[in-house]
Amino acid sequence: xxxxKGKVTDxxxxxxxxxxxxxxxxxxxxxxxxxxxxxxxxxxxxxxEGFIFSTDWDPVQESFGAAPALIGTIITSFFxxxxxxxxxxxxxIFITEIAPSFLKxxxxxxxxxxxxxxxxxxxxxxxxxxxxxxxxxxxxxxxxTLGKLPFLSKLFEGTPLGVxxxxxxIILSIMIIPFTASIAxxxxxxxxxxxxxxxxxxxxxxxxxxxxxxxxxxxxxxLGGVGLSLGRAIGETMxxxxxxxxxxxxxxxxxxxxxxxxxxxxxxxxEADKDIYLSALYYLAFLLFIMSFTILALxxxxxxxxxxx
Amino acid sequence: MKRRKIWxxxxxxxxxxxxxxxxxxxxxxxxxxxxxxITAINPSMFLxxxxxxxxxxxxxxxxxxxxLLITLFATLIGVPVGVLGGTFLAEYGRKYxxxxxxxxxxxxxxxxxxxIIGAFVYAIMVKPLGNFSGWAGAIALGxxxxxxxxxxxxxxxxxxxxxxxxxxxxxxxxxxxxxxxVVYRGAATGILTGIILAIARVTGEAAPLxxxxxxxxxxxxxxxxxxxxxxxxxxxxxxxxxxxxxxxAWGASLMxxxxxxxxxxxxxxxxxxxxxx
Numbered sequence: 001x002x003x004x005k006g007k008v009t010d011x012x013x014x015x016x017x018x019x020x021x022x023x024x025x026x027x028x029x030x031x032x033x034x035x036x037x038x039x040x041x042x043x044x045x046x047x048x049e050g051f052i053f054s055t056d057w058d059p060v061q062e063s064f065g066a067a068p069a070l071i072g073t074i075i076t077s078f079f080x081x082x083x084x085x086x087x088x089x090x091x092x093i094f095i096t097e098i099a100p101s102f103l104k105x106x107x108x109x110x111x112x113x114x115x116x117x118x119x120x121x122x123x124x125x126x127x128x129x130x131x132x133x134x135x136x137x138x139x140x141x142x143x144x145t146l147g148k149l150p151f152l153s154k155l156f157e158g159t160p161l162g163v164x165x166x167x168x169x170i171i172l173s174i175m176i177i178p179f180t181a182s183i184a185x186x187x188x189x190x191x192x193x194x195x196x197x198x199x200x201x202x203x204x205x206x207x208x209x210x211x212x213x214x215x216x217x218x219x220x221x222x223l224g225g226v227g228l229s230l231g232r233a234i235g236e237t238m239x240x241x242x243x244x245x246x247x248x249x250x251x252x253x254x255x256x257x258x259x260x261x262x263x264x265x266x267x268x269x270x271e272a273d274k275d276i277y278l279s280a281l282y283y284l285a286f287l288l289f290i291m292s293f294t295i296l297a298l299x300x301x302x303x304x305x306x307x308x309x
Numbered sequence: 310m311k312r313r314k315i316w317x318x319x320x321x322x323x324x325x326x327x328x329x330x331x332x333x334x335x336x337x338x339x340x341x342x343x344x345x346x347i348t349a350i351n352p353s354m355f356l357x358x359x360x361x362x363x364x365x366x367x368x369x370x371x372x373x374x375x376x377l378l379i380t381l382f383a384t385l386i387g388v389p390v391g392v393l394g395g396t397f398l399a400e401y402g403r404k405y406x407x408x409x410x411x412x413x414x415x416x417x418x419x420x421x422x423x424x425i426i427g428a429f430v431y432a433i434m435v436k437p438l439g440n441f442s443g444w445a446g447a448i449a450l451g452x453x454x455x456x457x458x459x460x461x462x463x464x465x466x467x468x469x470x471x472x473x474x475x476x477x478x479x480x481x482x483x484x485x486x487x488x489x490x491v492v493y494r495g496a497a498t499g500i501l502t503g504i505i506l507a508i509a510r511v512t513g514e515a516a517p518l519x520x521x522x523x524x525x526x527x528x529x530x531x532x533x534x535x536x537x538x539x540x541x542x543x544x545x546x547x548x549x550x551x552x553x554x555x556x557x558a559w560g561a562s563l564m565x566x567x568x569x570x571x572x573x574x575x576x577x578x579x580x581x582x583x584x585x586x
Contacts, residue, residue, distance in 0.1 A: 117570075120515045237515075
């Protein structure tokens with residue numbers, strides 16, 4: 001009898017845990033289906049190419065296009081990665097190969113705390129502290145130096161106001177450093193010491209070991225880390241919402257105000273008074289979901305290959 | 310020979326500089342939030358509700374209480390689902406292919422933009438019911454918590470050696486008893502850490518609350534109505550025109566930052582102690 005009861009309870013417990021585990025699948029497919037359904041009116045009206053290549057955003061005329069927001073997302077994420085990836089790899093090299101052991105833990109934790117600071121704090125700080133510094137010192141300096149170079153001058157045109165793509169990219173780059181850094185650090189640690197030691201034995205310097213042994217060995221893991229950072233960067237909302245200005249136009253310079261997909265959603269979602277307006281915003285959200293899901297899934301595939309090794 | 314050594318030193322020095330760069334920003338942000346926020350902290354910030362725009366005084370009592378409520382209910386949703394789901398993946402379902410699929414999906418979900426979750430909950434709750442509500446906010450944050458808690462639970466349970474379970478099986482204990490009395494006990498610190506880190510993460514979320522819990526300028530504990538939260542209040546106040554609002558936003562930022570950093574550091578210390586060797 002007691003045994004029977006144990007079996008029943010066991011089956012109940014199994015069922016509950018199984019249901020909760022499957023909730024993940026329900027949530028993911030639910031998000032996909034709901035976003036798709038909500039954006040159907042906009043999909044039917046504007047089509048795919050008509051939506052992503054159009055620069056209109058006119059609630060009165062009911063004409064919507066995603067191009068400025070998509071371009072804003074791509075530019076901010078690209079520049080954020082451009083700055084963050086080398087820095088993150090440098091940090092990982094410093095932690096694994098250079099730092100004395102008592103510093104390893106401290107610096108590692110400090111860098112990971114960067115990921116713990118909420119994005120709204122980054123936004124606050126970006127708006128009130130970083131943007132004024134950018135406007136008064138950093139951006140005029142860049143205009144005087146890099147802005148004088150023949151090909152780069154276009155990128156640094158305009159009045160430096162601090163509320164622009166450049167500031168947003170810098171903030172994003174700080175926010176995503178920890179994601180690449182911690183994964184790069186883990187992959188570097190996976191390099192077999194036999195490989196490193198044999199390189200040292202034939203007289204390689206420390207940098208040569210890093211460059212020719214460790215980096216090639218762990219490139220898959222680093223790529224996975226970069227993908228994870230990119231996924232984070234394109235979905236970041238609040239930090240960017242503070243310093244980008246939500247301006248619906250194609251930016252021509254890094255010192256222009258702009259919009260990203262997330263900023264548009266954050267600013268306009270509750271204001272959308274017409275069904276087609278809301279549907280267009282859902283279309284944006286759907287595209288964002290597909291993009292970030294694909295990027296994150298690819299990153300995960302890279303990382304799983306590393307684990308298998 | 311010598312040139313190679315010099316190159317090596319230069320490259321390694323640059324790596325050192327990158328570490329400084331990262332730490333520089335951390336301290337810059339934390340000190341800046343401290344510096345601005347400390348002037349805003351006073352008893353009336355916690356005890357009074359907001360004054361009408363432009364008027365002096367007032368506080369953020371409504372936002373503190375609202376934030377606490379939303380986070381509490383989000384935890385009540387996210388933690389049980391996450392822990393039990395993680396249990397399935399690490400125990401009953403560990404041999405099934407589907408478990409690995411769920412695990413991977415959860416990993417992806419951890420990084421999916423939070424604003425997407427907000428839009429999702431808006432469509433399934435706010436739109437059909439016709440109004441913003443504290444419940445919608447709690448559910449959005451709960452959904453964000455689930456994958457985080459689930460993955461840490463799964464990892465922590467997998468660390469418990471199988472011999473321990475086998476010893477309990479040998480005494481004739483059914484699987485659920487083994488899990489609850491042996492496996493959970495061994496992994497308690499790890500699971501708790503996962504929960505603390507997940508709470509720390511959702512405490513700072515603003516994007517998913519924008520179109521779920523929305524905001525409320527008045528004191529309210531009614532979860533069926535729009536409810537104030539610290540993060541949305543920060544957003545609204547920082548973007549507003551009044552100097553007074555900005556100070557208040559800095560004060561709220563300081564409280565959130567301190568809470569999250571303390572929670573994160575506590576979590577790390579707990580896990581280090583438990584898995585020292």
